[in-house]
Amino acid sequence: MNNNNGLATTRQTELAREQEYVARLYERLDTLRDRTQSQLKEVLATGAVGTMQNRSERDTFAGMYASRLARLWAVERGLVFGRLDHVEEGRLYIGKLGLTDDEQERLLIDWRAPVAQPFYRATPAAPMGLTRRRHLQTKGRVVVGVDDDLLDLDALSDDDRATLNGEAALLAALDEQRTGRMRDIVATIQAEQDRVIRSDLNGVLVVQGGPGTGKTVVALHRAAYLLYTHRERLERRGVLVLGPNPTFLRYIEQVLPSLGENDVLLSTVGELYPGLTATARERPEAAAVKGDLRMAEVIARAVRDRQRVPRKPIELDLGRHALTVDRAMLDAARNKATRSRRPHNQARAVFVRSLLNALARQAARKLGKGLIEEDELADLREELRTEPAVKSALNRLWPYLTPQRLLLGLYGSPERLGYAAAALSPEERALLRRDGGAPWTESDVPLLDEAAELLGEIDEQVLRATALQAEEELAAARRAEEHEREAELAYAREVLELTGLSDVMEAERLAERQRGEGPYLTTAERAAADRAWAYGHVIVDEAQELSPMAWRAVMRRVPTRSMTIVGDVAQTGSAAGARSWGGVLDPYVAGRWRQERLTVNYRTPVELMEVAARVLAAIDPSLEPPASVRETGARPWVAPLAELPELVKAEAAEGGKVAVVAPDALLAGIGEAVCRAVDGAVVVAPGSGRSGGAVALDAPVAVMGVAEAKGLEFDSVIVAEPGRVVAQSPRGLNDLYVALTRATRRLGVVHEEPLPEPLAGLEARGNLPTNGL
Numbered sequence: 225m226n227n228n229n230g231l232a233t234t235r236q237t238e239l240a241r242e243q244e245y246v247a248r249l250y251e252r253l254d255t256l257r258d259r260t261q262s263q264l265k266e267v268l269a270t271g272a273v274g275t276m277q278n279r280s281e282r283d284t285f286a287g288m289y290a291s292r293l294a295r296l297w298a299v300e301r302g303l304v305f306g307r308l309d310h311v312e313e314g315r316l317y318i319g320k321l322g323l324t325d326d327e328q329e330r331l332l333i334d335w336r337a338p339v340a341q342p343f344y345r346a347t348p349a350a351p352m353g354l355t356r357r358r359h360l361q362t363k364g365r366v367v368v369g370v371d372d373d374l375l376d377l378d379a380l381s382d383d384d385r386a387t388l389n390g391e392a393a394l395l396a397a398l399d400e401q402r403t404g405r406m407r408d409i410v411a412t413i414q415a416e417q418d419r420v421i422r423s424d425l426n427g428v429l430v431v432q433g434g435p436g437t438g439k440t441v442v443a444l445h446r447a448a449y450l451l452y453t454h455r456e457r458l459e460r461r462g463v464l465v466l467g468p469n470p471t472f473l474r475y476i477e478q479v480l481p482s483l484g485e486n487d488v489l490l491s492t493v494g495e496l497y498p499g500l501t502a503t504a505r506e507r508p509e510a511a512a513v514k515g516d517l518r519m520a521e522v523i524a525r526a527v528r529d530r531q532r533v534p535r536k537p538i539e540l541d542l543g544r545h546a547l548t549v550d551r552a553m554l555d556a557a558r559n560k561a562t563r564s565r566r567p568h569n570q571a572r573a574v575f576v577r578s579l580l581n582a583l584a585r586q587a588a589r590k591l592g593k594g595l596i597e598e599d600e601l602a603d604l605r606e607e608l609r610t611e612p613a614v615k616s617a618l619n620r621l622w623p624y625l626t627p628q629r630l631l632l633g634l635y636g637s638p639e640r641l642g643y644a645a646a647a648l649s650p651e652e653r654a655l656l657r658r659d660g661g662a663p664w665t666e667s668d669v670p671l672l673d674e675a676a677e678l679l680g681e682i683d684e685q686v687l688r689a690t691a692l693q694a695e696e697e698l699a700a701a702r703r704a705e706e707h708e709r710e711a712e713l714a715y716a717r718e719v720l721e722l723t724g725l726s727d728v729m730e731a732e733r734l735a736e737r738q739r740g741e742g743p744y745l746t747t748a749e750r751a752a753a754d755r756a757w758a759y760g761h762v763i764v765d766e767a768q769e770l771s772p773m774a775w776r777a778v779m780r781r782v783p784t785r786s787m788t789i790v791g792d793v794a795q796t797g798s799a800a801g802a803r804s805w806g807g808v809l810d811p812y813v814a815g816r817w818r819q820e821r822l823t824v825n826y827r828t829p830v831e832l833m834e835v836a837a838r839v840l841a842a843i844d845p846s847l848e849p850p851a852s853v854r855e856t857g858a859r860p861w862v863a864p865l866a867e868l869p870e871l872v873k874a875e876a877a878e879g880g881k882v883a884v885v886a887p888d889a890l891l892a893g894i895g896e897a898v899c900r901a902v903d904g905a906v907v908v909a910p911g912s913g914r915s916g917g918a919v920a921l922d923a924p925v926a927v928m929g930v931a932e933a934k935g936l937e938f939d940s941v942i943v944a945e946p947g948r949v950v951a952q953s954p955r956g957l958n959d960l961y962v963a964l965t966r967a968t969r970r971l972g973v974v975h976e977e978p979l980p981e982p983l984a985g986l987e988a989r990g991n992l993p994t995n996g997l
């Protein structure tokens with residue numbers, strides 16, 4: 225008893241001591257914020273006067289101060305979370321960023337700095353120069369907990385030995401109720417994760433790990449680490465994070481800003497092509513064809529198809545006389561253009577010039593002139609160029625093409641498909657057919673990107689002049705812009721309020737910057753608008769979902785092949801997705817990629833993972849499920865589908881976030897039933913975009929398909945009609961595995977149709993103690 229009292233007193237003393245230090249750190253943070261804010265105000269107060277150079281310098285400084293300020297505000301929560309007692313370096317406090325006092329004395333070490341590494345890696349067997357590692361838990365600016373890991377027992381007193389160890393900090397973090405948004409894990413990164421985070425920038429790193437092993441969160445911390453360690457290189461070239469769907473991007477979007485990194489571009493493959501957002505869902509069979517590598521040749525042939533020489537000569541009626549475009553002239557012009565090795569739209573100039581020269585010579589002959597001088601030929605050529613009959617023939621023979629128009633023309637015409645996709649079977653060709661009004665899908669984006677490579681840019685002026693359709697596209701884009709301007713303004717206001725910048729920067733200006741027009745364009749914004757941007761590093765999450773064609777589009781954006789690829793081949797849902805990492809990467813970096821494995825599941829409790837493991841064994845008996853770190857005592861249950869609304873209500877009453885994962889065909893019906901029963905429930909329709917995703921993440925209950933649930937997690941998950949989930953696609957068992965591993969606490973299954981074999985042993989909900997909750 226006495227001993228316990230003694231420990232409590234030690235603990236109180238320690239808490240008070242730490243509180244004193246932590247208060248000092250926050251005081252320093254406040255000072256730096258005030259200072260930076262004044263600097264920013266001062267720079268902005270100079271107004272938009274002076275030379276262009278003055279103005280651009282002012283803008284650069286303003287941008288720098290604004291992002292520094294945003295960084296200082298971002299670290300408010302959990303500013304400091306650790307302390308190292310180092311034999312040589314003394315006491316070092318570890319936090320979200322580095323702080324020094326005015327004498328350059330270090331007060332706080334950035335978690336990414338090399339000296340902070342022992343915080344994540346030291347063990348009693350290899351203490352890395354530490355006697356003790358201390359975890360600090362804070363609420364706001366108050367220290368509420370202190371847990372120690374004793375690394376060199378001999379060097380520590382009895383009191384020290386009696387304090388909690390580091391597992392407590394991790395387990396406390398894992399047990400927190402989910403908020404609908406992913407949080408940073410700087411305070412509790414585990415050693416195997418730290419190895420991934422701090423792995424070298426160069427080359428391709430694959431992180432393979434089962435569900436819940438922290439692949440996503442680790443990849444995001446790696447982005448923050450790389451930006452800190454290679455700031456100059458990566459800030460200039462930018463970092464791209466690719467995720468599986470817009471809801472997922474919403475889910476993870478706060479992690480990097482909370483680590484003080486605001487300049488990373490988050491995107492899906494469907495958003496990779498500037499100017500369009502493709503969210504429509506493709507049928508699995510069509511996605512498999514569009515993702516197949518043979519499509520590269522199909523697109524190349526589709527372009528060549530537009531350069532084909534007609535069999536019969538073309539007669540041009542020019543009023544005064546007629547000219548004939550014959551096959552020999554066309555072959556010569558086409559060969560010249562092809563030999564120029566320029567993309568289609570740029571090669572057009574070579575084709576046109578060659579053809580016009582030939583026509584000019586023919587015209588000269590017809591006018592009775594024999595050999596003509598070069599300047600006379602040039603005059604004739606220019607005259608012909610403006611003739612409507614000539615113009616229209618040129619447009620048919622070698623049209624300017626946008627990737628959109630090329631693809632629409634291809635999908636819409638059996639003849640064009642017959643030529644370009646000759647290597648595909650008639651059934652496969654039929655899957656590519658699509659009418660002009662249908663929306664673009666995510667599988668179209670890599671094909672548009674491929675086409676853009678082969679076609680090259682078109683001068684905007686030419687676009688407007690030559691195509692009525694282009695005019696219409698522009699008009700539609702303008703209307704969309706008006707719409708977006710409103711949304712951006714609202715978003716900008718929110719950001720300014722959050723960052724405390726609202727009094728020094730107007731929302732309109734920030735919105736302009738978001739849109740990419742103003743002088744403060746960040747690297748991520750410039751990169752997003754530029755299809756040909758080469759990133760400094762690319763992180764691909766849920767990478768198993770990418771098709772071979774999508775990989776081509778991704779690889780184009782990282783010529784240096786500095787990449788982190790995270791995923792799980794056992795969770796592949798897409799029909800065009802990966803079966804092995806070698807299959808994906810060998811075409812690009814054969815023998816030059818490295819792999820790390822994550823083996824511990826931080827999300828799914830043991831009881832739930834047992835069920836998921838049975839599904840995994842059915843996918844492939846040789847696959848190992850990750851080991852769960854928690855037990856909750858809540859066993860998964862099964863119940864009739866008809867009870868779903870009541871069950872969802874009961875789950876929602878437990879608190880936290882609830883998801884119902886349903887087969888696509890039943891989504892609407894099940895969604896309606898759930899929404900009727902539970903206030904605030906929402907359905908995440910495929911293609912609902914980022915704002916739809918945000919609504920779903922904030923709702924207490926969300927109903928969605930497996931593709932939307934990918935990468936997300938919820939306190940409680942109910943999987944509806946798992947048999948249908950399995951049957952709805954060739955990788956149905958993988959989809960079921962994904963659905964079953966989304967829960968952090970509770971899992972249920974509802975059905976009417978027969979259950980898939982691996983779920984046969986589930987206990988009925990009513991039979992479970994305390995209803996399984």
Ligand SMILES: Nc1ncnc2c1ncn2[C@@H]1O[C@H](COP(=O)(O)OP(=O)(O)OP(=O)(O)O)[C@@H](O)[C@H]1O
Binds near residue numbers: 394397413417437934
């Ligand atoms: N070291 C850690 N400390 C605290 N929480 C952690 C840690 N590692 C992972 N987690 C948590 O575990 C959960 C799962 O992480 P994450 O979503 O990154 O896993 P994943 O491997 O990407 O899963 P999946 O493949 O199923 O999408 C998240 O809530 C994450 O915050």
